[in-house]
Amino acid sequence: MLTARHRAVLILSVLVATAAGLSAPASADIGSGVSCNVRPKPPECEVIVVVIVDGDGDDDTGGGQMRCWDDGVQVPCFLPGFGWLHADGCRYIRQTSADPPPGGPLPGAWYQRTCTFFGGGMGRSRVWYADRDAPVVGPVIDRALSRLRPPDPVVGLSPRPPVQALVGVPTWLWVEPVTWQPRSATASAGGLSITATATPVRVTWLPGDGTRLICDGPGTAWTGADTPLGSPACQHTYQRASVNAPGGSLPLSATVTWNVTWTGSGMSGTAGTLTTTTTLAVRVAEVQGLNTGTRP
Structure with a gap:
């Protein structure tokens, strides 16, 4: 009743x-x-x-x-x-x-x-x-935000595994363009339509040796024309070999921070950040020099 x-x-x-x-x-x-x-x-x-x-x-x-x-x-x-x-x-x-x-x-x-x-x-x-x-508006915004699925970063290194990094030689770090692009998702209901967008802004690198590096932007990819000892947008120099680390390698991770915004139906706003992470194993070798000079 x-x-x-x-x-x-x-x-x-x-x-x-x-x-x-x-x-x-x-x-x-x-x-x-x-x-x-x-x-x-x-x-x-x-x-x-x-x-x-x-x-x-x-x-x-x-x-x-x-x-x-x-x-x-x-x-x-x-x-x-x-x-x-x-x-x-x-x-x-x-x-x-x-x-x-x-x-x-x-x-x-x-x-x-x-x-x-x-x-x-x-x-x-x-x-x-x-x-x-x-x-009504709030739930549609939340639905659009929940649909966002930014990808895990595809990491680029030079030297690239399985080639070993070298102690004292800068390792170039970057995120491939395929995963460094804004991602959007839309939710609609009752005549309302909201689009949420995640935009990558920076990368936090943990090289696995206890250090931490934050780089604005994706970094610069190394090409054959580049000098390995040059100055890329993002680099790290290992000070010790990884031979004594578990498995003989170091866990290098890249975490991308995405700024999240939303817009639609005459409204717009910000919604904080999202992060995505990729981890891979890096072997670091130490090259010993030998002085073979002779007496004058």
């Missing part, structure tokens, strides 16, 4: 959708539902459930739709003039306003909030949300 609140939500949904003469995006058939009198209860029987459903789910540009339930009764996720249903049971619609945010210059917007109350009453207010926390 529907409560007074649920009846008010359904009646409001029907009236608004009919008066608008529009099909509500990301909506479902009003009044369809599931049985909440079974054990265990279906997840749709939570008081308010907003679900973003992927399209094919097999690529980084798939769209999706939204489905919303109010205590087991499927209701429109979006109502013209009232906005998107949120988990608190209220509806939110983004507003264009030059009023400053209450908490500082964090990217976001003012929203009109419409809530229905027990007995069928309805109230409206205005609230500020940062974009990452905004009703």
Whole structure:
């Protein structure tokens, strides 16, 4: 049996959708539902459930739709003039306003909030949300971010294994261009589309001998025309041979830091960083010199 609140939500949904003469995006058939009198209860029987459903789910540009339930009764996720249903049971619609945010210059917007109350009453207010926390928008942003899959770096070295590095001779370090490119992923739902982008910015090298090296950019690849003792964008000089290390080699690792941003539906923002790492074994040899000079 529907409560007074649920009846008010359904009646409001029907009236608004009919008066608008529009099909509500990301909506479902009003009044369809599931049985909440079974054990265990279906997840749709939570008081308010907003679900973003992927399209094919097999690529980084798939769209999706939204489905919303109010205590087991499927209701429109979006109502013209009232906005998107949120988990608190209220509806939110983004507003264009030059009023400053209450908490500082964090990217976001003012929203009109419409809530229905027990007995069928309805109230409206205005609230500020940062974009990452905004009703409906936040989950789509998070979905786009979760789709990002930056690759592990393909590491270049000179000398290149299995050729051994030499004590006292600089080893050139770089990341191949195939893995040094921005990567993007898109999520869509309810007419919203957000694209998240990861851009590589620096590499942290752990050569395996206890040292640490941070290089901005991918480094410079060595070519046959280069001088091994030259000055590449990123290099490391080993001071000891690896003969006494486990397995006779040192674990060299390269960790790429990616700056993450997102944009779409008239919004944009930053989302911190991601890292990817590759580790490989490097053998380091020491070449002994022998003075064979003769007496004058």
